[in-house]
Amino acid sequence: MPVLEVTQLRLKEVAAHDPALLASLSIVRGKLQTKSVFYTCIEDPTHIVILGIWSTLEAHHHFLASPARDEVLGPQEHLLDFISTVHMDLDAMSSLPLDAPVLALERRFIKPDCLDAYNQAVTDDVRLMAQGTIPFNVIIGWRCDASPEHPEALVFTGWPSMEAHAAFAEKTRDHAETSAIRQLYHNPEAWHGRNMERQDHQ
Template identity: 50%
Template sequence: MPVLEVTQLQLKGVTPSSPALLESLSIVRGILKTQSEFYSCIDDPTLIFILGLWPSLEAHAEFLSSTHAGEILGPQEAMLEFRWAVHVGLNDMTALPLEAPVLSLTRRTVNDGDVDAYKKATTKEEQAIISSSSHKVVSGWRLDAAEGSHEALLFSGWTSAQASAVFNASRQTEMHCDDHVATGGLYETLEVHHAWNLERSPTATLH
């Protein structure tokens, strides 16, 4: 099953707009054939995200354990420091809201007994996001989570980071939102990141 790799990296001695950074990322993408997209974190510009498609979780693991991994990724070590990586099932990169000026990535660790309730709440949440943002929404479960752990990921597209924040705030204060993930107390931890595509102009994405 095809999987989407989402990796967070810390920049070292370069900025998101550095030509050397984008050139290095593009070279690796061309070698690995992962259709990767590169995003700069709006909330913390020292972080970037790489989203890439692999034929399977095993295929990515095999690459990382091979001698080729060091040869291919080695040149990036002076510019990038690994933070974390997660994998979620995805058949095609075009399913993601890549056309949106801002990509929002939400990670939630879901309580063990609340998985079914979370699924129902997320379905309604996705419908609300689509109505508000007019961009695609994709969600899924982390495939490489620790045994007994349930981590959900949600990707949504927005015109700006502020538009995403306004939506989240409005959902929190709605009178009739028992279906809302947050009000239901259906998760243990939450991370939300907003980012813009490094291969496009960041105009109007920061506010």
């Protein structure tokens, strides 16, 4: 099954809007054919996130272990530092709310023995979130490279602005759906980004 790569990188003395950075990212996208999109982090502009689709998880791992890795990614090493990569099963990039001015990603680290309860609660949680994100999609999934002992859920939502997301979160903080699912995971990590290639979103 296709998988989504979510890679977070730190900029090295280069701004996210630097044409040289975008050109380098675009060259790699063309070579790998991963339909990648590039986001600059609103909370920390020194971070960027790359989303790309691979045919399988093994295909990405094979590339990273091959000599082609240094040939393709080597020219970026003076621009970027690696932070992390996670993967999630996803049929296509078009499923993500990439048309939104702001993309939000939440990583939820499920508490021990709460997996079944989370699976039961997440449908109502998504239904509530979808009311706030209209017309943008809500996409949920499981991190497919996490250990079975530490399941991790990923939630992608689209918003007109980061402030709109914050306002909706505050409005629904005490809703039954939100309260119920929040008890099932700990230390969530949230991130908001703007597409680096969308001039109307800058």
